[in-house]
Amino acid sequence: MKKIILTGGGTAGHVTPNIALVPELKAADFEIKYIGSKKGMEKQLVEDAGLDYAGISSGKLRRYFSLQNFIDPFKIVKGYFQAKRVIKKFKPDVVFSKGGFVTVPVVYAAAKYGIPVISHESDITPGLANKLSLKKTSVVCYSFPETAKHLGSKGKYTGSPLRAELFEGNPEVAKKMCGFTDDKPIIMVTGGSLGAENVNKLVRDALPELLKNYNVAHLCGEGKLDETLKNTPGYAQFEYIKEEMKDFFAMADLIISRAGANSIFEIVALAKPNILIPLSAAASRGDQILNAKSFEKQRFSVVLEEDGATGEDLVNKVNELYANKDKYIETMKTSNFRGGVDAIVDTIKELAK
Numbered sequence: 001m002k003k004i005i006l007t008g009g010g011t012a013g014h015v016t017p018n019i020a021l022v023p024e025l026k027a028a029d030f031e032i033k034y035i036g037s038k039k040g041m042e043k044q045l046v047e048d049a050g051l052d053y054a055g056i057s058s059g060k061l062r063r064y065f066s067l068q069n070f071i072d073p074f075k076i077v078k079g080y081f082q083a084k085r086v087i088k089k090f091k092p093d094v095v096f097s098k099g100g101f102v103t104v105p106v107v108y109a110a111a112k113y114g115i116p117v118i119s120h121e122s123d124i125t126p127g128l129a130n131k132l133s134l135k136k137t138s139v140v141c142y143s144f145p146e147t148a149k150h151l152g153s154k155g156k157y158t159g160s161p162l163r164a165e166l167f168e169g170n171p172e173v174a175k176k177m178c179g180f181t182d183d184k185p186i187i188m189v190t191g192g193s194l195g196a197e198n199v200n201k202l203v204r205d206a207l208p209e210l211l212k213n214y215n216v217a218h219l220c221g222e223g224k225l226d227e228t229l230k231n232t233p234g235y236a237q238f239e240y241i242k243e244e245m246k247d248f249f250a251m252a253d254l255i256i257s258r259a260g261a262n263s264i265f266e267i268v269a270l271a272k273p274n275i276l277i278p279l280s281a282a283a284s285r286g287d288q289i290l291n292a293k294s295f296e297k298q299r300f301s302v303v304l305e306e307d308g309a310t311g312e313d314l315v316n317k318v319n320e321l322y323a324n325k326d327k328y329i330e331t332m333k334t335s336n337f338r339g340g341v342d343a344i345v346d347t348i349k350e351l352a353k
Helices: 016-027 042-048 072-090 103-112 128-136 145-150 164-168 171-178 197-210 245-251 261-269 287-297 311-323 325-333 341-352
Strands: 002-007 030-037 052-056 094-097 117-121 139-142 155-157 186-190 215-219 235-238 254-257 274-276
Touching (some): 002 016, 002 072, 002 103, 002 341, 016 030, 016 042, 016 341, 030 042, 030 072, 052 072, 072 103, 094 103, 103 117, 103 128, 117 341, 139 341, 145 155, 164 245, 164 261, 171 215, 171 235, 171 245, 186 197, 186 245, 197 215, 197 311, 215 245, 254 261, 254 311, 261 274, 261 287, 274 287, 274 311, 311 325
Parallel strands (some): 002 094, 030 052, 094 117, 117 139, 139 155, 186 254, 254 274
């Protein structure tokens, strides 16, 4: 039996792609261990998936000034030695890294023991963790064709690993959870696993107009429920959905989303007409803007920039999208973004030899 360590953390986008690989890895007779941060949200997700979890110390990799920048290097060094102990005991044949700040000490520890490392980059341009790990990585799998120029000879186009259960949703389960009983088209709103304040505000500003013609299922993030909107007919809000996410996808006629790569590849694979509201350049490294522009260019998505956007703008975009939804569905169905699990697992098996 071969052994593999999976690592990734910080957001669900760095965890769920790892979990998507698990059924095929088990079928290929791999023993799996997961390394994440001691206090990260990934711990619960990984343990719920039935995987053995090892938590290590981790520091956040920031591009801006913070006093924590003087403390976190020590956390990263501590995490490196903790990762070395886990790796020395488990003796993996290969490591797969999905990104996020916790992965850097794991990748460097694996390289110290001569263990091959495969990483995966979901965004068009590599994130900071993957950039820091590039020299220690044997292969970098990627989702966007545009990413190839950033990776050189180590790059390998595989697509994004998507969970098989995404395609098995039951819309009636989600409708019952939301209390939707009429035939209005349903909009699902998601800002990612941590929610998105600006998206939430835009949607709630637009709600009086949207509810005239649509039902709205709003996944707004932990602590971001609006109690004043409780029991509003046609509007259902949730902090976070996990097991039933596949059912919410199946229920949705339209989706409003941030432009995190994993989420948008799921949306396109499911051929769901969508509006992307990328995180602004002022609040990020701009990766979501590039992701969204790529999907807009390919006619998979309608894009609404959050800077200066109003509820009225969102309503107009929704109506425009719904009127042309069939064109978007057809274009998405002709794409080749159906998931990269097989290609990634084949790469893992090759390096594990």
